[in-house]
Amino acid sequence: MLAIAVKPLALTLKFWWRFWPQLVATVLLGIVFGDLFMQLAARTALLNHMAGLALLTLVALTQLIVTVAMFQTLLPALPAVQAAQQAAQGETEAAPATGSARLTRMVSVALLPFFAYYAAWGFLGDTVRQYSRVTLDMAPFGEGAGNVLDVLDSRWLIVSVVISWLIRRFATAMQKRGGARSFWQIVVVICETNWIFIGLYVISRWKDEAVGWIMSRNIFSVLEAAADGLTHPVAGAFAAQFVPVEVTSIDTTTKLVNLFFYMLLPVIWLVLAALIYGYDVRDDKELMRAHRRVERLGERYRAIPKFLRDFAEHFISGYRSRYLPIANGVRITLSSGVVLIVTLIVGYRLIDWLAAWAWLGMTRLIGPHELDTWQVLSQGVSLLFGSPFQDSSTGILVEPLRICFLAAILETAFSLPKRRAAESAQPGPAGAAEAQHA
Amino acid sequence: MTAEVLDQENRDGERKWRRRSLWSLLLLIPLALAVEAYDSVKALLGNNDLFARRVVWGQSAQFGGSDWKLTDLRGAFGMSNLPPDSVPVLADFQVKIGDPNLQNLWLGCKIVLIDKDGRRWSPTSIVSLKATGNVQTCISAIFSGAKSGDTLNLRETFLVPKEATKSIRPAVSVASERPHFLLFQLEKD
Numbered sequence: 014m015l016a017i018a019v020k021p022l023a024l025t026l027k028f029w030w031r032f033w034p035q036l037v038a039t040v041l042l043g044i045v046f047g048d049l050f051m052q053l054a055a056r057t058a059l060l061n062h063m064a065g066l067a068l069l070t071l072v073a074l075t076q077l078i079v080t081v082a083m084f085q086t087l088l089p090a091l092p093a094v095q096a097a098q099q100a101a102q103g104e105t106e107a108a109p110a111t112g113s114a115r116l117t118r119m120v121s122v123a124l125l126p127f128f129a130y131y132a133a134w135g136f137l138g139d140t141v142r143q144y145s146r147v148t149l150d151m152a153p154f155g156e157g158a159g160n161v162l163d164v165l166d167s168r169w170l171i172v173s174v175v176i177s178w179l180i181r182r183f184a185t186a187m188q189k190r191g192g193a194r195s196f197w198q199i200v201v202v203i204c205e206t207n208w209i210f211i212g213l214y215v216i217s218r219w220k221d222e223a224v225g226w227i228m229s230r231n232i233f234s235v236l237e238a239a240a241d242g243l244t245h246p247v248a249g250a251f252a253a254q255f256v257p258v259e260v261t262s263i264d265t266t267t268k269l270v271n272l273f274f275y276m277l278l279p280v281i282w283l284v285l286a287a288l289i290y291g292y293d294v295r296d297d298k299e300l301m302r303a304h305r306r307v308e309r310l311g312e313r314y315r316a317i318p319k320f321l322r323d324f325a326e327h328f329i330s331g332y333r334s335r336y337l338p339i340a341n342g343v344r345i346t347l348s349s350g351v352v353l354i355v356t357l358i359v360g361y362r363l364i365d366w367l368a369a370w371a372w373l374g375m376t377r378l379i380g381p382h383e384l385d386t387w388q389v390l391s392q393g394v395s396l397l398f399g400s401p402f403q404d405s406s407t408g409i410l411v412e413p414l415r416i417c418f419l420a421a422i423l424e425t426a427f428s429l430p431k432r433r434a435a436e437s438a439q440p441g442p443a444g445a446a447e448a449q450h451a
Numbered sequence: 452m453t454a455e456v457l458d459q460e461n462r463d464g465e466r467k468w469r470r471r472s473l474w475s476l477l478l479l480i481p482l483a484l485a486v487e488a489y490d491s492v493k494a495l496l497g498n499n500d501l502f503a504r505r506v507v508w509g510q511s512a513q514f515g516g517s518d519w520k521l522t523d524l525r526g527a528f529g530m531s532n533l534p535p536d537s538v539p540v541l542a543d544f545q546v547k548i549g550d551p552n553l554q555n556l557w558l559g560c561k562i563v564l565i566d567k568d569g570r571r572w573s574p575t576s577i578v579s580l581k582a583t584g585n586v587q588t589c590i591s592a593i594f595s596g597a598k599s600g601d602t603l604n605l606r607e608t609f610l611v612p613k614e615a616t617k618s619i620r621p622a623v624s625v626a627s628e629r630p631h632f633l634l635f636q637l638e639k640d
Contacts (some may be wrong), residue, residue: 031467034469034472034473035468035469035472037472038472038475038476038479041479041480042479042485043486044486045479045483046485048487049483049486054613089461089465145573150490183610234640252476340624385491385494385495385498385499386495387489388494388495389491389492389495391491392484392487392488392491393484393488395487396480396483396484396487398630404590409483411482
């Protein structure tokens with residue numbers, strides 16, 4: 014049991030030692046390009062809000078490419094994951110591709126599901142927040158440029174999506190005609206990223222607005238009042254007591270919900286790692302195999318008439334596509350034992366915790382300075398450890414370690430004898446299908 | 452091609468990329484630092500007086516489009532109602548206006564006293580001393596409408612500890628010249 018907990022840690026250090034120059038260089042490239050694209054997007058936004066938002070796609074794309082590239086760098090050190098990949102791809106894959114062809118494949122196979130997932134979990138919100146902060150710095154109080162994010166509420170966004178779609182169609186046609194396939198593939202990816210970015214982020218905003226509108230109609234208040242009237246015919250007139258903030262406590266339900274989401278993030282990242290390595294975690298067949306009862310439940314669900322199933326799918330498909338990969342991710346690790354998932358959660362959070370303390374320790378070591386001097390020094394400290402005060406901030410010492418740890422967990426999960434036996438019994442998971450679709 | 456040959460090729464490729472990445476760090480680390488810290492460094496240089504330009508007693512120096520000359524620095528001893536062991540100090544300048552666009556060139560004008568330990572004192576309004584009509588402060592001069600060739604008399608009043616009076620020197624800075632500032636020397640220097 015202890016061996017399972019220790020193995021990922023040992024592997025993490027091993028991967029880090031073997032690949033640290035490549036990983037650090039990739040993180041640095043990401044920082045440089047991300048920052049330049051962000052500046053470009055913000056400056057463009059001062060001229061045209063829509064164009065600024067379109068260029069913001071490149072920032073998100075840079076972040077994703079960096080993460081994907083780091084995981085791909087580690088791949089030669091992951092024999093068990095490679096074996097699972099090969100088993101998934103079966104004989105459909107030709108000879109190992111090299112150079113630009115490999116890049117294209119990597120981008121097309123790993124990036125899109127990764128991006129959709131990234132958006133679904135609200136990581137894109139971080140990028141938009143950074144963008145609005147940078148533009149606010151350039152035009153304080155919105156002077157001249159106004160609010161650059163107002164475009165998110167504009168119905169003209171649909172035109173932008175349509176333009177992206179048309180360019181994508183053209184690129185796809187050119188790709189089929191042959192010649193500079195890699196280039197057209199990248200154009201396709203940028204277009205898709207653009208409409209996924211705008212589509213997912215903006216639609217989620219509109220959805221919130223719609224829900225807000227419905228909630229503001231007081232329908233629920235009326236219903237609640239009616240229910241209250243029935244259960245308490247004599248009206249109560251007690252004001253809630255004032256409780257000093259020092260003695261208030263967070264109730265257990267809130268604590269549990271917070272704990273759940275605190276533990277969920279490492280699992281999400283594990284799933285992202287699995288997605289990048291081309292292992293299809295969105296397939297529910299494997300999850301159904303996990304337990305006989307679950308399997309029976311799945312069979313019963315399939316026995317329901319199709320129109321009823323379609324009706325249900327209409328409501329649950331969003332949550333299904335969001336939580337199914339996590340369920341599968343949990344299953345990948347849980348099937349290897351609780352110890353591994355605990356190692357994942359504790360280890361992932363430990364890296365965050367150590368990075369935050371290293372940041373703090375470094376500030377103590379440097380000592381007090383004037384604010385302007387500190388602003389410069391803090392950039393150096395944040396480059397090393399990432400900033401605990403910024404969204405999606407990556408440090409060159411922390412990010413490679415985090416990626417190595419996730420890869421080590423995945424490698425451990427795939428190399429456990431139990432899983433290998435299960436895979437040999439039922440060969441060919443659905444990864445091949447995913448690779449083909451993409 | 453056997454698996455061993457492939458393996459060897461992969462290992463060679465990995466080693467090659469490791470070496471390339473190591474070399475690229477020499478360029479990427481300063482580049483990333485520069486990109487990240489650009490705004491902060493700009494703010495640091497634009498808001499602070501970091502590099503002194505020494506001006507010998509009796510000489511004038513071109514600064515913020517005009518010629519600045521320290522004409523007097525003296526203590527006003529014997530005043531009552533002041534904090535113990537403190538002395539009012541008057542710094543007088545004569546400025547010959549070159550470029551009259553003072554509202555841009557003199558923006559953020561700051562005259563301070565600096566002692567040998569690097570301590571700084573800003574002008575005070577606690578002490579008010581009578582001055583002749585044509586004496587202005589640095590900030591009021593910005594809006595005086597002075598034209599090219601005019602000569603302005605500027606005075607700032609400070610309150611400094613007695614023990615610091617021996618080593619204090621006046622310094623002038625404006626936003627258009629930061630991070631450089633003028634540090635005037637006295638006759639005894």
